[in-house]
Amino acid sequence: MPDPRAELIATARAMRSAALNRGTAGNLSLRCGEAFYITPTGLAYDSLQAEDIPVMTLDGSHQGRRKPSSEWRFHRDLYASRPEVGAVLHAHSPFAVSLACLRQDIPPFHYMIARFGGDTIRCAEYAIFGSPALSAAALAAMRDRKGCLLANHGLLVAGRDLAEAFALAVELEELCEQYWRTCQLGRPVLLSSAEMAAVLEEFRHYGQQAAVVAPGQDGTAQDSSCRSRSMRAM
Numbered sequence: 001m002p003d004p005r006a007e008l009i010a011t012a013r014a015m016r017s018a019a020l021n022r023g024t025a026g027n028l029s030l031r032c033g034e035a036f037y038i039t040p041t042g043l044a045y046d047s048l049q050a051e052d053i054p055v056m057t058l059d060g061s062h063q064g065r066r067k068p069s070s071e072w073r074f075h076r077d078l079y080a081s082r083p084e085v086g087a088v089l090h091a092h093s094p095f096a097v098s099l100a101c102l103r104q105d106i107p108p109f110h111y112m113i114a115r116f117g118g119d120t121i122r123c124a125e126y127a128i129f130g131s132p133a134l135s136a137a138a139l140a141a142m143r144d145r146k147g148c149l150l151a152n153h154g155l156l157v158a159g160r161d162l163a164e165a166f167a168l169a170v171e172l173e174e175l176c177e178q179y180w181r182t183c184q185l186g187r188p189v190l191l192s193s194a195e196m197a198a199v200l201e202e203f204r205h206y207g208q209q210a211a212v213v214a215p216g217q218d219g220t221a222q223d224s225s226c227r228s229r230s231m232r233a234m
């Protein structure tokens, strides 16, 4: 099995080419059993090596030659409270940040809003970066959702694995751009609750098909080979 840290680094680098990130803003993590790998603080993704990736346990302690991202708390709290979450991505992508600065939920202007689990994408209340208050606000906005905005800050998504988390982040930034463009032209016509309920129902069947090939046959995101590797890394 490939080193999960290599997969984490490859996805982190892809964040830049997908215009999700510039510089060292943003962060990414991957669950491995009872622990998770997370991008380190203040290090350009281009220069990252596997040994630069710290591993953290759910009690918030870490091992490795680099310190974890200062925004590790909402990663840890998502893994601790949501067993289906296998990867978490946070970015300061331009359209998501612009909408997050309005501190408004994104309404159902497009049916793909439902991909995130509901009929809106919530904007979490503001709290300073890295704080327990920000993590609490983020988890509240993420309730029954796979993504949210963080007020005056950026976006946050949680997927069953890195591929899904990355796809969700690209989709959320895309929706933010589309909503922004629509608002330039006028007031969008929003989908009704009934219309969004029908889309959510369709996506539920779609999700069940996808779950057949998802890692963790029991619906959790854990991977036993990943776990043994993370324990060796510690």
Ligand SMILES: [Zn+2]
Pocket (backbone or CB within 6 Å): 026, 071, 090, 091, 092, 129, 153, 154
């Ligand atoms: Zn941030």
